[in-house]
Amino acid sequence: MNAPLSSAPATAPEAWAINVDHVGKTFTLDGGKELKAIDDVDIKIGQGEFVALLGPSGCGKSTILRLVAALEDVSTGRVTVEGSNPTALSRAHRLGVAFQDHALLPWLTIRDNIALPYKVAGRPVDDKRIAELLALVGLSGFEKARPRQLSGGMRQRVSIARALVLKPDVLLLDEPFGALDAVTRRHMNVELQRIWSEQRITTLLVTHSVEEALFLADRVIVMSGRPGRIIKEIQVPFARPRSPDVQRTMEFHHLADELTLALEPEGHH
Amino acid sequence: MSPVSQTRSPLDWVKTAISRYWGVVGVLIAWQAWVTITGVNSIVIPHPINVVGDLVFNPGVYLANAGQTLFLAAAGLILGMALGTMVAIVAWSSRILSGILVPLGLIFSSVPVVALIPVLARLLGYDVKTVLGIVIIISFFPAFVFTAAGLKSLPPGSSDLFKVFGASRWTRFVHLVLPSAVPNWMIALRLSAPPAVLSAMLAEFLMGKSGLGFLFRQSATEFATERAFGTSVIATVISVLCFTSAVAAEKFINEKWK
Numbered sequence: 212m213n214a215p216l217s218s219a220p221a222t223a224p225e226a227w228a229i230n231v232d233h234v235g236k237t238f239t240l241d242g243g244k245e246l247k248a249i250d251d252v253d254i255k256i257g258q259g260e261f262v263a264l265l266g267p268s269g270c271g272k273s274t275i276l277r278l279v280a281a282l283e284d285v286s287t288g289r290v291t292v293e294g295s296n297p298t299a300l301s302r303a304h305r306l307g308v309a310f311q312d313h314a315l316l317p318w319l320t321i322r323d324n325i326a327l328p329y330k331v332a333g334r335p336v337d338d339k340r341i342a343e344l345l346a347l348v349g350l351s352g353f354e355k356a357r358p359r360q361l362s363g364g365m366r367q368r369v370s371i372a373r374a375l376v377l378k379p380d381v382l383l384l385d386e387p388f389g390a391l392d393a394v395t396r397r398h399m400n401v402e403l404q405r406i407w408s409e410q411r412i413t414t415l416l417v418t419h420s421v422e423e424a425l426f427l428a429d430r431v432i433v434m435s436g437r438p439g440r441i442i443k444e445i446q447v448p449f450a451r452p453r454s455p456d457v458q459r460t461m462e463f464h465h466l467a468d469e470l471t472l473a474l475e476p477e478g479h480h
Numbered sequence: 481m482s483p484v485s486q487t488r489s490p491l492d493w494v495k496t497a498i499s500r501y502w503g504v505v506g507v508l509i510a511w512q513a514w515v516t517i518t519g520v521n522s523i524v525i526p527h528p529i530n531v532v533g534d535l536v537f538n539p540g541v542y543l544a545n546a547g548q549t550l551f552l553a554a555a556g557l558i559l560g561m562a563l564g565t566m567v568a569i570v571a572w573s574s575r576i577l578s579g580i581l582v583p584l585g586l587i588f589s590s591v592p593v594v595a596l597i598p599v600l601a602r603l604l605g606y607d608v609k610t611v612l613g614i615v616i617i618i619s620f621f622p623a624f625v626f627t628a629a630g631l632k633s634l635p636p637g638s639s640d641l642f643k644v645f646g647a648s649r650w651t652r653f654v655h656l657v658l659p660s661a662v663p664n665w666m667i668a669l670r671l672s673a674p675p676a677v678l679s680a681m682l683a684e685f686l687m688g689k690s691g692l693g694f695l696f697r698q699s700a701t702e703f704a705t706e707r708a709f710g711t712s713v714i715a716t717v718i719s720v721l722c723f724t725s726a727v728a729a730e731k732f733i734n735e736k737w738k
Binding site for chain 1: 635
């Protein structure tokens with residue numbers, strides 16, 4: 212893994228898988244009031260790098276992800292993905308995404324939900340690939356089930372399988388396990404780590420969990436409250452594939468303390 | 481519906497039937513007792529037994545007319561729902577058209593059916609075409625309103641998902657928007673099915689030359705009260721059947737869809 216640091220020597224923007232170049236985003240609220248969600252955010256993510264964006268709720272971290280997913284437009288600065296406008300990547304069906312809301316279509320079976328990206332892209336459905344992914348997320352045998360028959364954790368695994376099915380260049384995860392209980396969430400993190408270590412897709416994860424960020428990412432970026440700014444960045448030293456035991460090491464605890472401290476500005480506790 | 485075990489003896493069925501329908505039986509017995517005791521002229525109120533007799537011994541008359549009413553109601557329902565769905569889709573696809581269609585549909589549907597029938601009869605003729613037209617108009621509006629709302633009630637997060645997947649407007653429509661409207665469409669079907677039968681009968685009653693509504697008017701004017709009551713019984717049975725089958729269809733679809 213030669214994950215580039217953002218402090219690495221300046222290179223052409225095309226060298227980055229994701230380049231969030233001094234971006235600001237202002238929303239106009241009802242009544243004309245302006246809300247600055249993020250201010251001068253600069254994030255560079257290398258090919259095959261897993262970056263976690265950590266911050267309190269409402270710090271604009273999801274906004275950054277939505278900018279990269281071409282769901283919002285920047286107010287200032289520029290976002291490029293694989294060297295071009297983010298829209299180009301989604302039009303080429305090379306973007307994978309999993310939100311906190313699993314967004315599975317209730318009228319489709321699990322198999323058909325995972326096959327949906329093929330249908331949207333107008334490509335023939337590759338059943339072998341779907342079976343492979345179902346096995347990867349531990350849901351073989353659930354092909355014919357419907358989303359409402361599955362537990363919350365299982366639905367999120369389906370949504371991750373769906374995000375991966377077209378072998379995307381970039382994977383965007385917005386609190387994919389945010390709605391799950393602590394035990395299931397830890398379990399899902401272990402699985403996601405295993406899945407990711409097999410695929411190594413450039414990934415941007417948005418989370419407010421310090422442990423989740425540390426366990427999954429190569430690099431953790433901490434953001435401040437509104438307007439969102441980058442206040443800290445650390446390189447995660449653990450080798451891959453990571454076993455859950457990593458979370459019990461002293462080093463993990465030290466890093467977790469460091470990040471937690473960064474998340475809580477003085478006087479606020 | 482009820483937590484019933486798989487094996488049910490005939491005795492249980494009888495018990496259930498009695499517990500549910502004793503009221504109906506009671507009314508029939510009281511009715512029969514009343515007409516027998518007071519000796520009211522059968523032109524005013526027929527004997528329930530005579531009504532049953534007319535139904536049993538003249539099935540052809542009822543069957544032919546009920547068949548026609550049911551056919552017109554079903555055909556009108558299908559055409560009206562199809563039209564309502566199409567207009568809802570057109571309104572969905574264009575904000576300008578939506579601005580014209582929604583108020584127009586609202587005004588049109590506010591006109592009472594009774595007022596529409598003579599106008600439509602003059603336009604289409606005093607026959608089944610007008611009956612069909614009335615049922616289409618009656619079925620159109622619920623289909624339009626509910627489908628229009630359904631096309632906008634997408635599952636949470638799915639709209640963003642389709643954008644990220646780079647879906648075209650057409651793919652989005654076929655794979656997301658249209659299926660999202662199905663549960664609402666089933667509500668429209670459930671709401672429209674009984675009024676479809678009712679409005680078909682009303683149109684037949686006012687200007688028709690055949691069908692259940694006509695049969696009722698004809699027998700009432702000829703003081704054939706047994707026939708008139710028999711017609712009412714058939715009409716009630718058809719309405720109840722239409723409603724319960726629409727409810728069953730809605731339940732079946734929702735199990736797959738939600």
